[in-house]
Amino acid sequence: MTRARALWLCLAVFVLGGLGYWGFKAAGLGGIDAGIAAEAVLVLLVVGWTGSYLFRVVTGRMTFMEQRRRYRTAYDALTTEQLRERFESLSPEEQQALLKEVGQ
Template identity: 65%
Template sequence: MTRGKALLAGLAIFALGGLGYWGFQAAGFEVFSAGIAAQGVLVAVVLVWTGSYLFRVVTGNMTYMEQRRRYRSAYEAATDDELQERFDALSPEEQEKLLRELGQLEETSTSEDPAPPTP
């Protein structure tokens, strides 16, 4: 939730309290009872809202986390594709040399005699 949406949600809850008060008065509650009833509804709304936030925190479904996951997967896909294209553009010798440098290919010895073991 962005800062603007959080402010709007706060204002909406504030307005909900006022509307609830007037609604309970219109339904026939006395002034004192209408205030208590509106406050009770408002407290219940805030508790449910806070509970949903805590649930999202525990499950990892926060807005920032979701944006980061989407960005990370898109970034990895783009870089993987670009690196694969650049690798495919290399000649087979250059590919082999690069793979050797990265340790992806084992070095083959040119001599037939294996090196003597070191003591």
């Protein structure tokens, strides 16, 4: 997440808290009760968001981990194919010598 996006997120939470306060106040709650209700809703949202993040961390389903997994799979497939092509381009004697060298 970039700094700008983090600042926008903080601003959105701040605005959401203000809207919640005014919404609860318009629904008939007093000033202190509306503030407590709005704060409780924001705390539940932040705890839920943090919980979902921790769940993604524990299960390994974070964006970076997924990108790395896809990159590694594609890299392994490409490398395997290149090695296979290079091996098949060798003469049978060179293939046998290489197989003996690696212990096959």
